[in-house]
Amino acid sequence: MKKVIVIGAGASGLMAAYAAAKNGNEVLVIEKNEKAGKKIYITGKGRCNITNDISAEDFLPNVVSNRKFLTGCIYRFSPERLMRFLEDGGLSLKTERGGRVFPLSDKASDVTACLLRYCQNAGVIFHFNEKVTKIEVLDSTLSGIITDKGRYSPDCVLVCTGGVSYSATGSTGDGIRFARELGIQTVDLKPALCGIVCSAPFLKELQGLSLKNVRVSAYLGEKCVSSFFGEMLFTHFGISGPTVLSMSSEVNRLDVSKLRIAIDLKPALDAAALDRRVLRDFDKYINKKLSNALAELLPKKLILPIIAASGNDENAPVHSVTKAQRERLVHALKNFSLRAVSLRPIEEGIVTAGGVAVSEVDPKTMQCKKVKGLYFCGEALDVDAYTGGFNLQIAFSTGYAAGSSIG
């Protein structure tokens, strides 16, 4: 039996604590908040998208950073296994569009309650309102931890302190700082799953407009560096919504200010088919102004920005529009462009990219290669994935890998 301290009572910490206690270890969780799972509480808009109901094999392509590192632990503690674990613990689940798994009650707090029940039944002790300030190491072996209330000398410490986004939940990057202080390599932190700030003359008018079935692509010069099909949203700062969140995770290591965002508003039609479609509308509205001939093709808010982007005159009668002008219109419909300025601040990222370098950590046990007895789990690691329940599953799988490897 080992003395184990888990720092942080979030998703990865609760799972790690349970797994370590179930193995017969004496486990103490130290959490600086007054309660467990403050971030879990706000996940999935308060409903908590716990995981995604797919196989481990299909899960992995949804990991953006360090897929290979995560492969073993996702196979070992897979979405299927997590779902069975939670249901056995009394949490009924449901699966929604895109395989997204939620508690049947739609209450994120029920997920935390289920994890806490597991921990309490396994004998885990909790210290709330206590903050870990330092990890001490002697001769490459963990020697103790300091908190604002005292000093402890456990055999193992599991750092489950999360990233740096939504810091009011307690995720303030402490674990990543501890790693740096101990000379453990970390990867620069970047926002992931966040909106993209854009500049374009018409953005204000488009605010609040949500588009479905569009293709959003990011170009660096002529090269397409990221492309997603689905929904997007125009906001007060630029663009957001599922396609844009995913895109932010793929471009956050690039110079975002050099990106051009191109929206294909009609991805199901190639240019020739779209031209035929535009012609049909033109035939119907032959004596109207161009701005009054596109209502069947576009949401109202987009008509003038698209005509402006095509360089055409919104007041031109449809019968006067030449083939070349029509082609420009089709081009604008398939390449509606915005200039990216930056990503939204890291505080607003749904996850933090970067963190403790995975090269420093054993992928089977999450134990630090440089410090015996020290483990890193969850978002403190340089791992992140798209939306859809993948990030919580990573927290649970890495937490389980660490906890179950002890004892």
Ligand SMILES: Cc1cc2nc3c(=O)[nH]c(=O)nc-3n(C[C@H](O)[C@H](O)[C@H](O)COP(=O)(O)OP(=O)(O)OC[C@H]3O[C@@H](n4cnc5c(N)ncnc54)[C@H](O)[C@@H]3O)c2cc1C
């Ligand atoms: C708005 C929002 C919605 C999200 N929705 C989803 C979703 O629906 N599905 C999904 O898969 N993912 C979602 N995520 C991402 C997911 O919540 C995180 O990836 C996951 O919670 C990370 O778990 P973790 O255990 O690594 O860290 P956290 O959940 O951040 O937990 C870290 C804990 O450590 C504690 N701590 C930190 N430092 C110290 C210290 N020095 N001493 C003591 N305690 C400390 C913190 O107080 C905190 O309780 C969402 C994120 C946000 C911000």
